[in-house]
Amino acid sequence: MRQINQTFTMTYDFPVCFDRGTLKPDNTLLVDILTRAGDGPHRVLPVIDDEVLKGNPDLLTQLREYAKHHGEHLSLIEPPLMVRGGEISKSDPKEVDEFYQRTQTDRIDRHSFALVIGGGAVIDAMGYAAATAHRGIRLIRMPTTVLAQNDAGIGVKNAINYRGRKNYLGTFATPFAVLNDFELLDSLPERERVAGMAEAVKVALIRDGEFFNWLYEARDRLAAFEPEAMEYMIIRCAELHLEHIRTSGDPFEQGSARPLDFGHWCAHRLEELSGSELRHGEAVAIGIALDSLYSHARGSIDTPTLARIRATLEGVGFSLSHPALDALDVELALQEFREHLGGRLCITLLLAAGKAEEVDHIDLAIMQDCRRRLLEDAWPL
Ligand SMILES: NC(=O)c1ccc[n+]([C@@H]2O[C@H](COP(=O)([O-])OP(=O)(O)OC[C@H]3O[C@@H](n4cnc5c(N)ncnc54)[C@H](O)[C@@H]3O)[C@@H](O)[C@H]2O)c1
Numbered sequence: 001m002r003q004i005n006q007t008f009t010m011t012y013d014f015p016v017c018f019d020r021g022t023l024k025p026d027n028t029l030l031v032d033i034l035t036r037a038g039d040g041p042h043r044v045l046p047v048i049d050d051e052v053l054k055g056n057p058d059l060l061t062q063l064r065e066y067a068k069h070h071g072e073h074l075s076l077i078e079p080p081l082m083v084r085g086g087e088i089s090k091s092d093p094k095e096v097d098e099f100y101q102r103t104q105t106d107r108i109d110r111h112s113f114a115l116v117i118g119g120g121a122v123i124d125a126m127g128y129a130a131a132t133a134h135r136g137i138r139l140i141r142m143p144t145t146v147l148a149q150n151d152a153g154i155g156v157k158n159a160i161n162y163r164g165r166k167n168y169l170g171t172f173a174t175p176f177a178v179l180n181d182f183e184l185l186d187s188l189p190e191r192e193r194v195a196g197m198a199e200a201v202k203v204a205l206i207r208d209g210e211f212f213n214w215l216y217e218a219r220d221r222l223a224a225f226e227p228e229a230m231e232y233m234i235i236r237c238a239e240l241h242l243e244h245i246r247t248s249g250d251p252f253e254q255g256s257a258r259p260l261d262f263g264h265w266c267a268h269r270l271e272e273l274s275g276s277e278l279r280h281g282e283a284v285a286i287g288i289a290l291d292s293l294y295s296h297a298r299g300s301i302d303t304p305t306l307a308r309i310r311a312t313l314e315g316v317g318f319s320l321s322h323p324a325l326d327a328l329d330v331e332l333a334l335q336e337f338r339e340h341l342g343g344r345l346c347i348t349l350l351l352a353a354g355k356a357e358e359v360d361h362i363d364l365a366i367m368q369d370c371r372r373r374l375l376e377d378a379w380p381l
Pocket residue numbers: 049050051052055084085086087090118119120121122124144145146147148151152153155156157158159167184185186187188189192280
């Protein structure tokens with residue numbers, strides 16, 4: 001027998017930037033990012049969510065003007081690849097296939113860039129395509145929803161759906177850079193803006209009590225999408241997610257613990273039960289409410305804390321009672337979540353606003369009672 005133990009480590013390093021007006025000719029952020037890979041000119045394929053273009057009809061002109069202005073560093077590959085926005089881009093293989101085709105017809109290689117401008121779904125699908133074509137083309141993400149800027153677009157995962165199974169195919173792949181432009185949120189429908197705030201409440205509740213207090217105090221300003229409040233909420237939420245990926249010791253999720261999945265075990269199921277009528281963030285808000293009610297029922301958070309969680313979620317615009325809760329089979333949903341984690345149940349519960357613990361057992365009778373209370377709007381407050 002002969003065994004060679006192969007061990008090596010690799011450092012990942014990518015900037016996550018927050019700015020406004022990134023495609024104005026005098027803004028050098030994008031060029032600064034590109035030139036991290038040398039002076040160029042770098043070939044860049046723009047990949048654009050069609051709903052973002054509808055909401056920002058000048059986007060292509062802006063991009064072309066920008067490329068003209070910075071021609072010594074940036075060469076745009078024309079025409080841009082347009083992608084249908086939303087979950088269809090992950091469910092229909094057509095979108096990913098078109099990306100692969102463009103890499104062939106335009107001779108896009110591992111040194112070229114894909115610049116993906118879109119919501120979390122388009123970023124997931126095109127991130128998957130970019131990670132698998134040539135085993136990885138450089139990816140710059142420009143997330144255009146609140147959820148994509150504070151969570152989905154800043155991490156290390158991508159995925160597409162396969163035969164109705166959400167996120168079944170995917171890779172862990174770091175982007176070259178993430179460029180969050182707050183101005184792109186201006187065209188986002190209100191419902192999507194609210195939905196993205198659930199992840200901020202989630203990460204605050206498990207990690208940062210001070211941030212939770214801030215969200216509670218700022219709930220009216222957030223409900224009115226006041227830019228200063230929205231920007232702080234997005235940056236702090238992104239920071240906490242990035243910190244987790246950087247410091248958890250498990251950036252590529254090889255273990256069972258998923259603290260960032262607080263409120264998510266039933267959220268995925270509620271999304272399915274609602275026939276995708278519920279947005280991911282809306283389902284997460286309900287999931288946070290359910291697991292907060294359960295944390296309260298087992299005595300690990302007090303009544304004023306529970307009341308503040310409810311006030312924050314409802315205050316920013318979520319509605320927490322939904323008919324899908326009626327159809328939720330708690331036992332089945334927990335079982336599916338356990339399988340998803342790889343065999344061992346690991347549910348995050350609250351010990352305080354800002355402090356969480358992992359448990360491997362849920363009392364079904366208590367959870368059922370919490371589900372009923374949420375559905376019937378009968379909180380123990
Ligand atoms: N990879 C990850 O780590 C991760 C994490 C969380 C969620 N996700 C995935 O993210 C997806 C959800 O992303 P989302 O919440 O951003 O929704 P989305 O991408 O589905 O976008 C919602 C809708 O808004 C449109 N849109 C996007 N930006 C717009 C803009 N600026 N103006 C006008 N319309 C715009 C989209 O075309 C779409 O129709 C899900 O598929 C989920 O699985 C991935």
